[in-house]
């Protein structure tokens with residue numbers, strides 16, 4: 001490390017012991033990081049090829065208003081997404097207001113009363129419980145006569161294929177597969193594993209629509225679920241594929257027929273994809289997608305660095321420091337309230353926005369326990385930006401993700417260790 005950088009860390013109040021402990025760990029990760037860089041390089045070229053193929057041009061950055069008819073920027077952006085994901089069609093819109101909304105549209109557009117949705121990978125993401133009606137909720141699919149079945153993963157985290165086979169019936173219309181563990185303790189599924197599951201399902205009943213919740217997974221591997229048979233793939237633009245620049249939005253990619261159903265649900269039957277003004281956001285969507293592979297690689301480096309640092313400090317981490325990665329989320333079990341708050345304080349203090357505030361636990365509506373969150377983001381709630389949160393209760397696990405640059409993620413993690421060090425909660 002050069003003297004300027006050493007001085008910079010000193011100016012940022014990082015103890016020499018903390019710094020040398022952390023940089024020692026970074027030293028050991030060079031090979032891992034080189035592999036990540038190669039995945040990022042591949043995905044950069046994949047995105048670039050899609051932009052070249054679809055002749056992205058300055059004119060596509062103009063905005064549209066009102067109905068948004070003939071918005072060539074919007075239409076070209078959707079063609080680029082379809083190229084990146086190797087699908088027939090794409091819907092990429094600012095009025096898909098979040099990942100949950102995009103998933104809600106994809107589900108409700110492709111089932112009808114009397115149909116059944118099956119999750120073969122256990123309980124879906126919290127917010128989808130309301131959408132499906134697992135938890136009673138106004139406007140849920142349950143209210144429209146759509147039923148839901150679930151097959152839990154086995155104790156070892158593997159898919160229960162016998163259970164899945166037994167759960168499929170003549171009413172099973174759509175299977176929803178969540179790639180990322182989200183905020184659970186199950187393993188994240190690799191794209192390869194998703195492919196095996198989809199083939200298994202299609203073998204039993206070929207007309208089942210296989211939908212993948214791709215949140216947090218985009219560009220982590222060189223293939224996406226649509227490369228292994230997913231009919232629909234859905235995600236949020238304020239996570240991986242927005243590259244930190246998209247200020248809002250969601251995407252749905254997949255088979256023409258199913259994406260068209262989504263467009264007719266999002267706007268109105270008969271209008272579909274033809275309407276929806278882009279309101280000047282096209283440039284941010286294109287540029288964010290262009291940067292996304294590099295941003296995701298930076299976030300992954302941060303996650304792997306955090307896993308190795310905290311593992312060495314004696315805290316349980318998931319995934320562990322050596323495991324392959326299939327999403328950008330890192331769980332660290334901090335084992336005490338003090339350590340959890342110190343960790344989040346360190347992340348918050350290292351943020352470019354709201355660095356001066358100290359995260360406090362609060363009783364968030366809809367949660368059983370108090371929750372603490374550290375996020376100093378340019379885009380509200382963006383979790384491709386450096387952020388950490390978790391319920392302030394046993395075992396005091398914090399979920400950590402993001403970082404628009406590796407250097408920021410690295411400093412955030414070092415600063416979190418510094419906070420624990422200052423309180424005598426760790427020795428370096």
Ligand SMILES: *Cc1c(COP(=O)(O)O)cnc(C)c1O
Pocket residue numbers: 098099100101125127178179180181182213215216236
């Ligand atoms: C974030 C996330 C969602 C929901 O996205 P929001 O934008 O927060 O509504 C759904 N599924 C998974 C796996 C996620 O990580």
